[in-house]
Amino acid sequence: MDNLSQFNDAFFEEAQEHLETMETLLLDYDVVAPDIEELNSVFRAAHSIKGGSAIFGFTAMTGLTHVMENMLDLARNEELELTNELITVLLETVDVLKDILNNYRNDEEIDWDTVEVSKQRLENELANVANDLPVGNATEAPSNDGSNSETEAEEGFGFFEDTVTEPDEDQGFGFFDDEPLTQLSSTEGEEDGFGFFDENISSESEDDQGFSFFDEDTESEVSQSDEEIEGFGFFEQDDDALNVDMTTDEADQPLRNDSAESKNTQSSDEGYGFFDEKMKARQAQDKVDDANGYGIYSNGDGNAQAANSVQKPSKFATKSKTPTKNAPEAKSTEATSIRVETVKIDKLVNLVGELVITQSMLNLIGQDVHEAMAEKMMTALAELERNTREIQEAVMSVRMLPISFVFNRFPRLVRDLSVKMEKQIELVIEGASTEIDKNLVEKISDPLTHLIRNSVDHGIESPEIRAASGKSEKGTVRLSAVQKGGEIVISILDDGAGLNRERIVAKAEEKGIDLPDPLTDEAVWQLIFAPGFSTAAEVTDISGRGVGMDVVRRNIESLGGRVEITSSQGIGTEFVISLPLTLAILDGMCVQAEEQIFVVPLVNIVESIQPMNDQIRVIKGSKILWAREEYWPLVDIGKRLGGRAESINSLDLTQSIVVLVETAKSRFGLVVDTLVGQQQVVIKSLERHYRRVEGVAGATIMGDGGVALILDVDSLTQFISSDSGGASYAVRAAG
Amino acid sequence: MPSEQQGNVSSMPTREFLTFVLGDETYALDIMTVKEIRGYETTTKIANAPSFIKGVINLRGDIVPIIDLRIKFGIGEATYNEWTIVIMLNIHERIVGIVVDGVSDVMNLEEDDIRPAPEFGVAFDSQYLHGLAALEDHMVIIVDIEALISSDELGIFETA
Numbered sequence: 001m002d003n004l005s006q007f008n009d010a011f012f013e014e015a016q017e018h019l020e021t022m023e024t025l026l027l028d029y030d031v032v033a034p035d036i037e038e039l040n041s042v043f044r045a046a047h048s049i050k051g052g053s054a055i056f057g058f059t060a061m062t063g064l065t066h067v068m069e070n071m072l073d074l075a076r077n078e079e080l081e082l083t084n085e086l087i088t089v090l091l092e093t094v095d096v097l098k099d100i101l102n103n104y105r106n107d108e109e110i111d112w113d114t115v116e117v118s119k120q121r122l123e124n125e126l127a128n129v130a131n132d133l134p135v136g137n138a139t140e141a142p143s144n145d146g147s148n149s150e151t152e153a154e155e156g157f158g159f160f161e162d163t164v165t166e167p168d169e170d171q172g173f174g175f176f177d178d179e180p181l182t183q184l185s186s187t188e189g190e191e192d193g194f195g196f197f198d199e200n201i202s203s204e205s206e207d208d209q210g211f212s213f214f215d216e217d218t219e220s221e222v223s224q225s226d227e228e229i230e231g232f233g234f235f236e237q238d239d240d241a242l243n244v245d246m247t248t249d250e251a252d253q254p255l256r257n258d259s260a261e262s263k264n265t266q267s268s269d270e271g272y273g274f275f276d277e278k279m280k281a282r283q284a285q286d287k288v289d290d291a292n293g294y295g296i297y298s299n300g301d302g303n304a305q306a307a308n309s310v311q312k313p314s315k316f317a318t319k320s321k322t323p324t325k326n327a328p329e330a331k332s333t334e335a336t337s338i339r340v341e342t343v344k345i346d347k348l349v350n351l352v353g354e355l356v357i358t359q360s361m362l363n364l365i366g367q368d369v370h371e372a373m374a375e376k377m378m379t380a381l382a383e384l385e386r387n388t389r390e391i392q393e394a395v396m397s398v399r400m401l402p403i404s405f406v407f408n409r410f411p412r413l414v415r416d417l418s419v420k421m422e423k424q425i426e427l428v429i430e431g432a433s434t435e436i437d438k439n440l441v442e443k444i445s446d447p448l449t450h451l452i453r454n455s456v457d458h459g460i461e462s463p464e465i466r467a468a469s470g471k472s473e474k475g476t477v478r479l480s481a482v483q484k485g486g487e488i489v490i491s492i493l494d495d496g497a498g499l500n501r502e503r504i505v506a507k508a509e510e511k512g513i514d515l516p517d518p519l520t521d522e523a524v525w526q527l528i529f530a531p532g533f534s535t536a537a538e539v540t541d542i543s544g545r546g547v548g549m550d551v552v553r554r555n556i557e558s559l560g561g562r563v564e565i566t567s568s569q570g571i572g573t574e575f576v577i578s579l580p581l582t583l584a585i586l587d588g589m590c591v592q593a594e595e596q597i598f599v600v601p602l603v604n605i606v607e608s609i610q611p612m613n614d615q616i617r618v619i620k621g622s623k624i625l626w627a628r629e630e631y632w633p634l635v636d637i638g639k640r641l642g643g644r645a646e647s648i649n650s651l652d653l654t655q656s657i658v659v660l661v662e663t664a665k666s667r668f669g670l671v672v673d674t675l676v677g678q679q680q681v682v683i684k685s686l687e688r689h690y691r692r693v694e695g696v697a698g699a700t701i702m703g704d705g706g707v708a709l710i711l712d713v714d715s716l717t718q719f720i721s722s723d724s725g726g727a728s729y730a731v732r733a734a735g
Numbered sequence: 736m737p738s739e740q741q742g743n744v745s746s747m748p749t750r751e752f753l754t755f756v757l758g759d760e761t762y763a764l765d766i767m768t769v770k771e772i773r774g775y776e777t778t779t780k781i782a783n784a785p786s787f788i789k790g791v792i793n794l795r796g797d798i799v800p801i802i803d804l805r806i807k808f809g810i811g812e813a814t815y816n817e818w819t820i821v822i823m824l825n826i827h828e829r830i831v832g833i834v835v836d837g838v839s840d841v842m843n844l845e846e847d848d849i850r851p852a853p854e855f856g857v858a859f860d861s862q863y864l865h866g867l868a869a870l871e872d873h874m875v876i877i878v879d880i881e882a883l884i885s886s887d888e889l890g891i892f893e894t895a
Contacts, residue, residue: 642780643782685798689799690781690799690892693781693783696782701796706779709782
C-alpha cells in the first residue's frame with residue numbers, strides 16, 4: 001500500500017494528538033475516584049493509535065499500545081485498579097510511544113530495546129495485578145452482551161491480515177487484500193463500497209459488503225442480518241462505535257490476529273478499512289472527488305443500523321448514519337473544523353498584509369481626489385479601511401491558538417520533576433484559553449519550560465523546609481495567561497523561597513558581571529539573566545547550569561517581549577512575560593526625521609510634544625526634557641538613524657517633536673522632525689534578506705511603496721547615555 | 736573571437752554569464768544567480784551601515800538590501816541616474832541588489848574559455864574571482880558572485 005504513505009503525516013499528527021490526550025487524561029486521573037469516561041477516552045486514544053500504526057506498518061507502536069490497551073481495558077471494566085504507580089508506568093509508556101512516533105516521523109531507527117522493555121514492564125504489571133484475568137492474546141473472549149451475541153467473529157482486520165481466508169463471502173478487507181475487489185467488481189461493479197465515503201455503495205447488492213470505514217454502506221448488508229457493523233475508524237472519535245461495541249470488540253482486541261480465522265461468516269463485519277485510496281480509485285472514481293478531502297477526519301459511525309438497508313446516495317457517509325446514542329461532543333467540534341496547513345495560513349496573512357498596504361496607498365491617493373468626488377471617496381475609503389481591518393483581524397484569529405497548547409505539557413513536567421526532587425508541588429493553570437499567535441506558541445514553549453523548571457527546582461523548597469518555615473508542605477506554582485490590550489501577559493508565580501538578593505549579588509561579583517547602579521531589587525533580579533549565571537548551590541540535572549536564563553530572556557526579547565521579575569524573600573517569586581499578540585501587524589505612529597519615515601510602535605508611546613524653551617535643560621552639556629513632572633533623556637533619531645551629523649545639542653529643540661516613549665526598562669524621548677500620522681503597518685523582516693540593525697525592529701512598506709523602518713524602542717535605550725548626558729537617567733524604572 | 740567561442744561545437748558544457756559594466760571595466764556573473772534587472776530607485780537608508788550599502792527597497796513585499804560595488808571597490812564613480820541599473824541576485828535564498836553602471840550582454844562560456852584570474856590588477860580580491868575571459872577586444876572579469884555577496888567582507892549576511 002504505497003499510496004498509504006501519503007497519509008503518514010495525517011497519522012503522525014493524529015497519533016500525536018492522541019498521545020497528548022492520553023497524557024492529559026492520565027495526569028488528571030483521580031486514583032481515588034476514577035472516572036470511567038476518562039478511562040474510556042484514554043482507551044480510545046490508545047486504540048486509535050494501535051489501529052492506525054498497524055495499518056501503516058508502524059509495528060513498534062502497535063505492539064506497545066496493544067498491551068497498554070489491555071491494561072486500560074481491565075481498568076475500565078473495573079477489573080484492575082489503577083494505582084499511582086500504574087499511572088506512572090502508563091505515562092512512561094506514553095513517552096516511549098512519543099519517541100517511537102518521532103522515530104517513525106523522522107525515518108529513524110526504532111529503539112526496539114526500549115520498546116520491548118516498556119512492553120515487558122506493562123506486561124509484568126498486568127501479570128501482577130491480573131493473574132486471574134483473561135488477558136492472553138489467544139483467548140477468544142466470549143461476548144456476553146446480548147446485542148452482540150450473534151455478531152462475533154467475522155472481523156476483517158484488514159491490516160493485520162495478509163491473507164484473508166474467507167473466500168466464501170465477499171468480504172472486503174479494504175486494505176491489503178485485493179481479492180474481494182475482484183469479486184465485488186464482478187458482481188456489482190462500480191457500486192461496491194470499499195470506498196471510504198462511497199455514497200451509494202452496495203445497497204442493492206446482497207452479498208457485497210462494504211468495509212469502508214466511515215460510511216454507512218455497510219448497512220447494505222446489514223439488512224441480511226441483525227448484526228452490528230463496527231467501524232473502527234482510524235481517526236474516529238466516535239463513541240458510539242466504541243461504547244456500544246465495546247464489549248465484544250474490546251474482548252476481541254487481543255484476538256485481532258486470529259480473528260479472520262474465526263467462523264460465523266454470516267455475521268458482523270468490522271470494517272477496518274482506512275483510507276482505501278486504492279479502492280476508491282478503482283471503484284468509485286467518479287464519486288471520490290468530492291468526498292476525498294473530508295474523509296480523513298470525518299467521524300465514522302460504525303454503528304449503522306440494520307434497519308435502513310437501502311441507502312440513498314448521499315455525499316457524505318456520516319450524514320445518513322443513524323447513531324444509536326447521542327453523538328459525543330467530539331463529533332460536533334470535528335464537523336466544524338478543518339485542518340489547514342500553516343503555510344496556507346501564513347500566505348493568507350501575507351496577502352492581508354499586502355492588502356493593508358494597498359489600502360493605505362488608496363488612502364494616500366484619496367486625499368488628492370477632486371472635491372466633487374472627495375466626500376464619496378472618503379466614505380468609500382473609510383468603508384474599505386474598516387473592512388480591511390476586519391479581514392485582518394479575522395485572518396489573524398485563524399492563526400491564534402489557545403495557549404493551552406503550550407500549558408498542557410507542564411502538568412506532566414511538574415509531576416515528573418516533583419517526583420524526582422521529592423517535593424510536593426501543585427501546578428495551577430489559569431487562562432489556558434487565552435489565544436496567542438501560533439508562531440508565538442512554538443517559540444514561547446522553551447522559555448516557559450525553563451522558567452517552570454526553575455520555579456520547581458530553585459523556587460519551591462523541600463517539604464521539610466517548607467514545614468519549618470510555617471508554609472504548607474505542598475508548594476504551588478501558578479501559571480497564568482491573560483490578554484492585556486495588545487499584549488499577552490504570562491505569569492509564573494511560585495510560593496517558594498524567593499530570590500536571594502545577597503547570593504545573587506555575590507554570585508554576580510564572583511562571575512565578574514557588572515553590577516548596575518543603583519542596585520535596586522529589579523536590577524538585582526535582572527542579573528540572573530546574565531549568561532552563565534546560576535546560584536543553585538549544586539547543579540542538578542533539572543537546572544542550575546546557568547545556561548537557561550539568558551537564553552530565556554533572549555528568546556523572549558526576540559519575540560518582541562520582555563520578562564520582569566518580582567520576588568520577596570520567603571514568600572515567592574513571580575516571572576511576568578509580556579508578549580505582543582501577534583508578530584505580523586502593528587499599530588504605529590509614523591514620524592519623520594531627516595527626510596525618512598520611521599514607525600514608532602504605538603504601545604511604546606506615552607505622548608508626543610513640541611517642547612517649549614523652558615522645558616529644555618542642559619546637564620553636562622546634553623539636553624534633557626522636563627515633562628510630566630520628570631526628566632526625560634533624549635535619543636536623536638535624525639542623528640542615530642537618519643544620518644545627520646550634528647547632535648541635538650546644537651539644534652533648536654523647539655522646532656522638533658519629542659515622542660515620549662517607555663519600555664519595561666526605561667522612559668525617554670525620541671527627537672524627530674515631524675509626526676506623519678498613525679497607521680497600521682505590516683512588519684517585514686529585515687533579516688530575511690539583510691541583517692539585524694541596531695535600534696530597528698523591522699521594516700514596513702508604506703502607502704507609496706517605499707520602505708520605512710520600525711523602531712525597536714527597547715534597543716534604542718542604548719543610545720540614551722551618549723545622546724543625552726544624564727547617564728544616571730538612563731535606567732529609570734517605568735512608573 | 737566571439738564567433739570562435741560561440742560557434743564552436745564542443746562537448747564541454749557551457750555556462751551563461753551576464754556581463755555588466757562598472758566604471759571602465761566589464762564584469763560577468765553567473766546568470767543563474769540573477770533574479771531580475773531593474774532601474775535604480777531611491778532606497779531607504781539603513782543607520783550605521785557602511786557606505787556601500789545604499790539601503791533597502793521594497794521588492795514586491797520583500798525588504799531587499801541594495802549594495803553599490805562601485806563604492807565598495809572604488810571602481811568608477813558612484814552616480815545615480817536614470818540609466819543606473821540594479822541587478823537583483825538570488826543568493827543562498829536571499830535577495831540582494833547590486834548597483835552597476837550598465838548591463839551589456841549574455842555570453843556563453845565553456846570552462847576552457849575561462850582563464851585563471853591574475854593575482855593583482857583587479858579591484859576585487861582574487862578570492863571572489865572566477866577568472867578572466869576574452870570578449871571581442873577586451874577582457875571580461877568573471878566574478879564569483881556568490882562568494883562575494885556572502886563574504887564577511889561585505890557583511891550583508893549575518894554570519895550565523
